[in-house]
Amino acid sequence: MKNVNGTFLYMKIANSIERQINDGVLRLGDKLPSIRVLHKEYGVSISTVQEAYYYLESKSLISSRPKSGYFVIHDKNCILRSPKTTNPPQEKVSKDACDLFSNFYQNTRRHGVVNFAWALPAPELLPIAKLKKSLHETIREVAxxxxxxxxxxxxxxxxxxxxxxxxxxxxxxxxxxxxxxxxxxxxxxxxxxxxxxxxxxxxxxxxxxxxxxxxxxxxxxxxxxxxxxxxxxxxxxxxxxxxxxxxxxxxxxxxxxxxxxxxxxxxxxxxxxxxxxxxxxxxxxxxxxxxxxxxxxxxxxxxxxxxxxxxxxxxxxxxxxxxxxxxxxxxxxxxxxxxxxxxxxxxxxxxxxxxxxxxxxxxxxxxYDHHLRKLRTTYCSNSHKILRGIKKYFPEDTLVSNPKGGFLIWIELNEKVDTQKLHERANKYDIDFCPGRMFTLQNQYNNCLRLSFGMLWDEKVERALQKIGELANEMINEAEEIEVLSN
Amino acid sequence: MKNVNGTFLYMKIANSIERQINDGVLRLGDKLPSIRVLHKEYGVSISTVQEAYYYLESKSLISSRPKSGYFVIHDKNCILRSPKTTNPPQEKVSKDACDLFSNFYQNTRRHGVVNFAWALPAPELLPIAKLKKSLHETIREVAxxxxxxxxxxxxxxxxxxxxxxxxxxxxxxxxxxxxxxxxxxxxxxxxxxxxxxxxxxxxxxxxxxxxxxxxxxxxxxxxxxxxxxxxxxxxxxxxxxxxxxxxxxxxxxxxxxxxxxxxxxxxxxxxxxxxxxxxxxxxxxxxxxxxxxxxxxxxxxxxxxxxxxxxxxxxxxxxxxxxxxxxxxxxxxxxxxxxxxxxxxxxxxxxxxxxxxxxxxxxxxxxYDHHLRKLRTTYCSNSHKILRGIKKYFPEDTLVSNPKGGFLIWIELNEKVDTQKLHERANKYDIDFCPGRMFTLQNQYNNCLRLSFGMLWDEKVERALQKIGELANEMINEAEEIEVLSN
CATH class of the missing domain: 3.40.640.10 (Type I PLP-dependent aspartate aminotransferase-like (Major domain))
Known part of the structure; x- marks a missing residue:
């Protein structure tokens, strides 16, 4: 049901709640008003409120607990600090720098790998059955x-x-x-x-x-x-x-x-x-x-x-x-x-x-529009999940970009972490991502990495993210031990 | 039925006859032995001889006349004289020469045009139904x-x-x-x-x-x-x-x-x-x-x-x-x-x-192999048809390549014929081909053209070929008239 302005009623309610979460009025762990209360307050049907809550749930902002109602699971402070504006040097570089990662597309194809590397939507997020149908139709009709x-x-x-x-x-x-x-x-x-x-x-x-x-x-x-x-x-x-x-x-x-x-x-x-x-x-x-x-x-x-x-x-x-x-x-x-x-x-x-x-x-x-709406909601939800995960698992001084769209996140780790080495270690656990050095011809971003969250988020992905965080912490500890020893 | 060497019997008979045609033993207009005669002579079944004749017919070498039997329709002397080895100049050329024909792909798309221009097989010669089937299967199965x-x-x-x-x-x-x-x-x-x-x-x-x-x-x-x-x-x-x-x-x-x-x-x-x-x-x-x-x-x-x-x-x-x-x-x-x-x-x-x-x-x-066999026979047949047509309709001093495969023929006309102008005139009759000037950066081949015969040969194609010949003759006559007038 659309109101006068062409917005669905449930979206209006959802937007109000989302704003309160983002403004910190509603905070992590807060209980939301019951569906019955909002139904009376807004003078809308129960199902409209339900729809609003489902929508917020799909965006990973709130979550229902059995017999207890809905709670905020998004921490507005979880928006971690951003890296500073970059300041790339302009030194002469070897033309071979590009070749460093020339095997990238081949290596990440291994089966069973948690793939934070490819900037691609996972097949599970694509409307494959409908696309196939469209292909069959086309083949029948095309000259x-x-x-x-x-x-x-x-x-x-x-x-x-x-x-x-x-x-x-x-x-x-x-x-x-x-x-x-x-x-x-x-x-x-x-x-x-x-x-x-x-x-x-x-x-x-x-x-x-x-x-x-x-x-x-x-x-x-x-x-x-x-x-x-x-x-x-x-x-x-x-x-x-x-x-x-x-x-x-x-x-x-x-x-x-x-x-x-x-x-x-x-x-x-x-x-x-x-x-x-x-x-x-x-x-x-x-x-x-x-x-x-x-x-x-x-x-x-x-x-x-x-x-x-x-x-x-x-x-x-x-x-x-x-x-x-x-x-x-x-x-x-x-x-x-x-x-x-x-x-x-x-x-x-x-x-x-x-x-x-x-x-x-x-x-x-x-x-296409229908599919895009769904896909955007998934990516938005994933962005919240990955930010929460980074805050939870990664070293405290980690800086991250705060994506407002797409499905990529840029992470700057403590300078003690060489992300090419981190990459090697992660690979052993069947985890893949892009080290920051891939994104420059200069000698920089050695402590950065890019993660893609264009996948179906599940336990395995969450554990893989946790593992990257653990490995990063491990590398910082190692570096600090070496510092202590050499002093 | 295959014989010991793995060749089909009918092919053996067909090859013998083809050799005689190419050697000039059997000549244009000659009547071939009746099926009954060959059946006895070779000690093979009637249907084997028939198959041999069908094969030669499909290659445009022989043709049946109602109630009269089979006749040679291929003239070995129809293999027209080849152009000489080219002797391209090596002058500096404008880089824009390539642009002369940059609209080639767009222009020849007009509907109803007899297309001697594109070096492409006509859709009628392609196994489209089978390809579609293969596509449908693939779409169902592909990951x-x-x-x-x-x-x-x-x-x-x-x-x-x-x-x-x-x-x-x-x-x-x-x-x-x-x-x-x-x-x-x-x-x-x-x-x-x-x-x-x-x-x-x-x-x-x-x-x-x-x-x-x-x-x-x-x-x-x-x-x-x-x-x-x-x-x-x-x-x-x-x-x-x-x-x-x-x-x-x-x-x-x-x-x-x-x-x-x-x-x-x-x-x-x-x-x-x-x-x-x-x-x-x-x-x-x-x-x-x-x-x-x-x-x-x-x-x-x-x-x-x-x-x-x-x-x-x-x-x-x-x-x-x-x-x-x-x-x-x-x-x-x-x-x-x-x-x-x-x-x-x-x-x-x-x-x-x-x-x-x-x-x-x-x-x-x-x-694919099945399709290629059919396609090769069609092209071979077309090559005979186009050579016959050129001999029949084109100026007498026309030189042509003698294709042993593919579906392209290179033609050198009397120097009085500018094939870019010929092309313009042919276009008015909805006929398209490639003027020789397209195939060089130098100023040469202005009296040459390339014809593709990768089509289903029919009356319309035959008439179009005739028209090109007529237009070429017309241009020679015009040039000669001008010569006479200016003397």
Missing amino acids: DGGTNYDTIEGSVDLRRQIAQRTLLWGGNLSEKDVVITSGCINALSLAFMAITEPGDTIVVESPVYFGVLQLANQLGLNIIELPTCPIDGMDIDALRTTLKYKKVSAILIVTNFNNPIGSIMPDENKKKLVKLLEQYQVPLIEDDIYGDLYFGKNRPSTCKYYDESGLVIWCSSFSKTLAPGYRIGWVAPGRYMDKILKLKRYHSIATNSIFQNAIYNFLVNGR | DGGTNYDTIEGSVDLRRQIAQRTLLWGGNLSEKDVVITSGCINALSLAFMAITEPGDTIVVESPVYFGVLQLANQLGLNIIELPTCPIDGMDIDALRTTLKYKKVSAILIVTNFNNPIGSIMPDENKKKLVKLLEQYQVPLIEDDIYGDLYFGKNRPSTCKYYDESGLVIWCSSFSKTLAPGYRIGWVAPGRYMDKILKLKRYHSIATNSIFQNAIYNFLVNGR
Whole structure:
């Protein structure tokens, strides 16, 4: 039942309670009013209150105890301290740094491993039965069984759906602005090839997704890593100074729910950033692959929204939300459309039409939005669980990013913990994650790590998290013993 | 029924007759012995003789006339004269030459066009119902509905099938030698990126597939086009001289049933070529995408067969035989395996598993071989039809390649015919083909064209071919009239 403003009644109640929890009015362990009380107080049905409580439970904010009612299980103070804005050095690095983790995709495939490493949704969270149905339907209907080449730019139906969805952040793209790619990494690859030449310099956040480092390195680009805040993202002043003194060919930023640092660039900064682009005529590759996975009410905006001169190349995909293996992503290349189309044709000709049509079916029937709502709730719930776990199990001085979306968390441990060694130890317990060193070409973030919480959270995951914490504590103790001995 | 040597009896009879036709013993219009006569002569059943005649009919060599029996319809002299070995100039060219035909893929998509342009099998020739079945099966069985990333190198089952098939040309590859790619062009793209840097020089045949020109150009490579014979392929002596005096980073050759010139490099030359590679330590990208489409008895060999030092990067795909739109190709990169794996990971991560598994199913059940036999017969038949048509409709001095496989024919017209203009005129009649100028960065082949005969041959196609011939004759007449007037 919706009220006048179009919000469901139960959501109104749930939002009020959530606000009180976040403001510290309701605290960890507090008992919530009984369903009967709220039913009278709000003048709504019992089932509406129940629904509100179920919703809060699904977000891991409250929990029911048999015969006792509902209790707050979320500690607002559990929002641990964030790491400081990074301050990456700019030393010459060996090009081989990228190879450090080149076997990453192979190693983490072992069976039975608790996988905090991959920035991917676990299959259990995906609507696989519905996707299969959509595929079967597509195969029956598609012309010539999909054996033909599609157009270079890809399915017009799917592109229109993608364009329509930009309304969620105020975008007004049309299908003509969008090109389908083989996942987001392929969109980034085409974008880099369109706007840079070997020897050019690009600017990225620090830490930065290792795939970007590997790709840029392979293309012979020089990489400047800029200071980045775990809350607001890239330091715009640092960027301004860089643009003033260096010739930069491209900037790449994950604006929303950054991988790995979890930041979300405020609208004001997005606007400032786009102005800088225009001033220096430098294109921005905006990797917005996590943008749809917000925990709050609204989808965050993009730099593309502020882009009037076509300098923003907006990239994303369905890999973090629907089906990584289908390899369907897209790019809205602004003024670089012609170049992107040529590059796609030269390097791979076309994208297969079956997956495009299957995803189109999924979108046009509203199944995607339904799935996203569920997925966001799960990720939000997991974010609370992982934060609680880190507070409980990890060393006290641990700093963490505070994700407002996506399913990645960035952790800074005591400097005594070398996370590459921690990684080796964790591997022995069949636990995998990404050491911080993967996310930079400089010698830094050796005490950091990235955890993914895109899984079905269960006892095994909880124990694995606990084990990482124990191993970290163990390493600190060892280091302190050595210090004592050597004094 | 097979005889001792494993050949079907009807094939033995058919081969004898085919040899007589090719040797000119049986000539155009000759009546063949009646079925009854051969039945007695060979001591085989009536149905065996019938089968032999059906086979020759399917190859467009003979034809039955009601109540009169079978007649030879193939003219051995119809094998028109070949063009001479090319002699490409080596002038500086504008990099934009590649853009001349950048809209090629878009333009030829118009409905109702007789398409001699695309080097693709027409959907009518593909086993679409069976492929769909294979896809449905795969979707039901594949883990997690195929939503997971596959391994970088691709399905081990499919790679094993591909490796097993190399036995057909004496290869002994294993699944470990093969990486799945997004079609053959993606295999070429990865290969170029693995072994060249911008500014490097590569050697190709002349004429050369325009996709190679576009790709190499985009990667900043300098391109040397070498003399190429329509029968034997690249001139090995010219290559030797080039390697002696120039630093070359890579050679790319379509060794079998070359696109566009139709050549097939003799084994002896393949061997020589591989020796040259070893002497100069230059890698060869061997594009063998047409190799399975032989008209003769056996699949031609490859340079990979002679390769002991891992310098041959063997590339192919299922796009010319099964399903272009599925975008499944492969590369056997020899000593460049590590680089290729890295590049694939950096630029696109993985190939979707559903199409790989569907094609695997198709292969492992023997459906692929069955389909290929049928397809080869159709193409062989079409090759006779197009040669007959050219002889009948085209100007007398027309030179053509004589394809022994694949479905492409290279035509050199009287120098008075500008094939770009011919193309414009043909377009008005809804006929499309590739002007020769597409296949070079130099100013040459302006009187050449490439026709694809990978279609279901019917009256409409025959009339379209006739129209091209008429238009060519028209252009020669016009040119001659102008000559007369200006004298």
